[in-house]
Amino acid sequence: xxxxxTEIWESIRRNKLRTALTGFAVAWGIFMLIVLLGAGNGLMNxxxxxxxxxxxxTMAVFGGVTSKPANGYQTGRRINLNDKDVAITQxxxxxxxxxxxxxxxxxxxxxxAFKSRHTxxxxxxxxxxxxxxxxxxxxxxxxxxxxxxxQHRKSIVLxxxxxxxxxNGGEDYASLIGKTVTTDNITWVxxxxxxxxxxxxxxxAFAPITTMQMxxxxxxxxxQINFSFHGLTTKEENEQFEKTYRAALNRAxxxxxxxxxxxxxxxxxxxxxxxxxxxxxxxxxxxxxxIFTLVGGIVGVSNIMLITVKERTREFGIRKAIxxxxxxxxxxxxxxxVSITALFGYIGMFLGMVACEVxxxxxxxxxxxxxxxxxxxxxxxxVGLGISVGVTILLVIAGTLAGISPAMKAARIRxxxxxxDVN
Amino acid sequence: xxxxxHNIHKTYDNGQPLHVLKGIxxxxxxxxFVSIMGAxxxxxxxxxNILGILDNYDExxxxxxxxxxKNLSEKEAAHYRNRMIGFVFQSFxxxxxxxxxxxxxxxxxxxxxxxxxxNELAMHFLEHFGLADWATHYPNELSGGQKQRVxxxxxxxxxxxxxxxxxxxxxxxxxxxxxVMDLLTELNRTEKVTIIxxxxxxxxxxxxxxxxxxxxxxxxxxxLNEQHKxxxxxxxxxxx
Ligand SMILES: Nc1ncnc2c1ncn2[C@@H]1O[C@H](COP(=O)(O)OP(=O)(O)OP(=O)(O)O)[C@@H](O)[C@H]1O
Ligand SMILES: [Mg+2]
Numbered sequence: 137x138x139x140x141x142t143e144i145w146e147s148i149r150r151n152k153l154r155t156a157l158t159g160f161a162v163a164w165g166i167f168m169l170i171v172l173l174g175a176g177n178g179l180m181n182x183x184x185x186x187x188x189x190x191x192x193x194t195m196a197v198f199g200g201v202t203s204k205p206a207n208g209y210q211t212g213r214r215i216n217l218n219d220k221d222v223a224i225t226q227x228x229x230x231x232x233x234x235x236x237x238x239x240x241x242x243x244x245x246x247x248x249a250f251k252s253r254h255t256x257x258x259x260x261x262x263x264x265x266x267x268x269x270x271x272x273x274x275x276x277x278x279x280x281x282x283x284x285x286x287q288h289r290k291s292i293v294l295x296x297x298x299x300x301x302x303x304n305g306g307e308d309y310a311s312l313i314g315k316t317v318t319t320d321n322i323t324w325v326x327x328x329x330x331x332x333x334x335x336x337x338x339x340x341a342f343a344p345i346t347t348m349q350m351x352x353x354x355x356x357x358x359x360q361i362n363f364s365f366h367g368l369t370t371k372e373e374n375e376q377f378e379k380t381y382r383a384a385l386n387r388a389x390x391x392x393x394x395x396x397x398x399x400x401x402x403x404x405x406x407x408x409x410x411x412x413x414x415x416x417x418x419x420x421x422x423x424x425x426x427i428f429t430l431v432g433g434i435v436g437v438s439n440i441m442l443i444t445v446k447e448r449t450r451e452f453g454i455r456k457a458i459x460x461x462x463x464x465x466x467x468x469x470x471x472x473x474v475s476i477t478a479l480f481g482y483i484g485m486f487l488g489m490v491a492c493e494v495x496x497x498x499x500x501x502x503x504x505x506x507x508x509x510x511x512x513x514x515x516x517x518x519v520g521l522g523i524s525v526g527v528t529i530l531l532v533i534a535g536t537l538a539g540i541s542p543a544m545k546a547a548r549i550r551x552x553x554x555x556x557d558v559n
Numbered sequence: 560x561x562x563x564x565h566n567i568h569k570t571y572d573n574g575q576p577l578h579v580l581k582g583i584x585x586x587x588x589x590x591x592f593v594s595i596m597g598a599x600x601x602x603x604x605x606x607x608n609i610l611g612i613l614d615n616y617d618e619x620x621x622x623x624x625x626x627x628x629k630n631l632s633e634k635e636a637a638h639y640r641n642r643m644i645g646f647v648f649q650s651f652x653x654x655x656x657x658x659x660x661x662x663x664x665x666x667x668x669x670x671x672x673x674x675x676x677x678n679e680l681a682m683h684f685l686e687h688f689g690l691a692d693w694a695t696h697y698p699n700e701l702s703g704g705q706k707q708r709v710x711x712x713x714x715x716x717x718x719x720x721x722x723x724x725x726x727x728x729x730x731x732x733x734x735x736x737x738x739v740m741d742l743l744t745e746l747n748r749t750e751k752v753t754i755i756x757x758x759x760x761x762x763x764x765x766x767x768x769x770x771x772x773x774x775x776x777x778x779x780x781x782x783l784n785e786q787h788k789x790x791x792x793x794x795x796x797x798x799x
Binding site: 138139146150450451454455456457458459460461462463464547550551552555 | 611633634640653656666714
């Protein structure tokens with residue numbers, strides 16, 4: 137092994153410029169591959185961050201503004217969702233697909249106070265099932281329950297970040313359970329604390345929707361209806377369901393059944409389907425691009441190795457004459473090819489990772505305001521350790537591929553012809 | 560017999576077939592010191608290459624130490640070349656980016672001998688041939704005679720049974736030629752190496768114990784030369 141390395145080193149030393157030139161092609165290929173994959177990952181991570189807070193088989197429904205005249209009404213009429221819509225969603229009409237339901241009613245901001253501490257909060261009136269649909273993780277206590285809804289209890293579930301603020305930096309959430317807090321002039325009992333995510337768009341506290349409707353005098357009114365569903369697996373099935381569902385709600389509000397702007401449906405399942413397609417496409421495109429660049433490098437190495445073999449024909453002839461087997465000769469070329477590819481590939485990979493880190497520190501930190509929400513375009517645009525292992529395997533395979541034809545050529549050299557070679 | 564050739568035929572076919580060896584019958588015993596002479600193009604090198612398993616033949620049988628050398632795989636051929644045979648060429652055929660000692664130890668590398676042991680042995684051989692001071696020199700820093708002695712050291716380091724030399728003095732002046740032939744003679748006498756030398760020079764042939772003449776692709780007369788009186792170096796003895 138040591139001897140083989142010495143041989144390779146000698147050969148590389150004798151052809152510094154040529155080695156450097158081919159090496160550059162490989163390094164560039166790997167560099168591009170890493171940077172492209174890193175950038176792609178950044179984009180996709182940003183996508184995913186938006187989506188991962190919700191269960192994927194849910195829809196959110198909002199009221200909009202009519203765009204078609206119907207039942208004597210002009211267009212431009214505002215549609216507000218209410219308890220009747222919740223009931224329709226829950227009805228036998230859709231029970232074949234709809235599982236859990238939770239309307240939401242948002243109000244705020246209020247001043248949330250505990251003892252002498254206070255902070256600003258939005259209240260979200262909801263049903264117990266929101267916890268599952270929005271993947272809310274409880275740290276302490278419980279979420280809103282059925283009794284809270286029925287009895288219009290003033291129960292509140294606080295965000296961990298707010299709890300910490302109210303406790304003056306303390307993280308003993310349990311001690312807060314059962315205590316009372318106030319929002320403006322209403323007194324609540326804390327029943328639970330949930331985990332907040334640093335990328336969460338808005339930090340809110342949860343309360344029973346019935347209580348919220350009561351204290352805001354918005355009896356019956358809801359901002360949004362969420363429900364989870366099953367049995368809708370294709371795009372067509374989803375569209376068909378949305379069409380019937382929209383028609384039912386439109387009719388209840390005396391709007392045209394096919395009016396698409398009076399009732400907004402946000403289907404996370406089809407949304408995800410689209411996104412999966414998108415990310416899959418991006419990923420494939422990046423790999424193809426990167427691999428093409430790499431193939432260029434491989435062809436370069438292969439050509440250089442062919443020239444090397446031609447130049448060293450006589451030497452290989454001598455080696456064979458004194459007892460080198462064909463495999464010994466092949467080994468020499470393959471090892472050199474793999475070494476050059478791996479060495480420069482790693483240089484390329486290292487530089488690519490540096491470039492990814494630079495991306496992370498620059499564009500990765502920037503974000504844009506988008507409808508009042510902070511959206512990061514690039515989240516962690518780097519490649520993981522898995523990719524590095526993958527690239528290593530790729531390099532060894534690439535080096536072997538590049539070397540195989542020159543190596544076979546070298547192994548086939550007949551000593552007698554090589555020695556007759558005039559040079 | 561260490562070497563036994565029966566009716567060896569060899570035809571080169573580069574477009575036009577050229578029948579070079581037309582039925583060679585030859586036996587060479589263990590420890591013999593033989594020269595092969597013949598006109599240019601008579602097939603001496605062709606014969607020697609077949610003996611050294613560097614080339615194959617079309618017809619006949621070549622027995623080497625009781626083993627039929629025919630249709631060997633490349634790997635087997637390499638093994639025999641490495642273990643049984645040492646080859647010395649007119650043009651030395653040293654690897655010019657390796658030092659003298661590295662050239663000499665290379666055959667041992669293909670035997671899997673450790674680097675340290677290889678180096679020791681190679682140095683030992685170079686010392687024996689008076690080349691110790693030149694061990695770390697590259698071939699292009701050596702004289703023709705020195706190069707040929709390095710080549711001989713390389714051929715001998717595996718302690719082969721047979722040493723084949725194709726015009727080993729062809730590129731040397733007569734003084735160095737004598738030195739090289741003295742070296743070969745000593746090897747034959749003390750180490751009992753079987754040596755076959757192809758040459759044009761009757762002076763070289765005269766150093767050997769038996770002179771085999773090859774003509775038109777077959778063995779002609781064989782002269783026993785135990786007294787070494789066939790001819791001497793120098794004076795108009797070169798037949799070309
Ligand atoms: N590889 C080859 N392909 C075709 N013809 C060849 C080849 N090698 C040798 N020959 C021809 O075969 C004949 C014998 O060649 P060989 O080298 O054996 O002669 P030789 O006796 O060694 O001659 P010299 O004394 O000049 O070295 C020559 O005519 C030569 O041209
Ligand atoms: Mg010849």
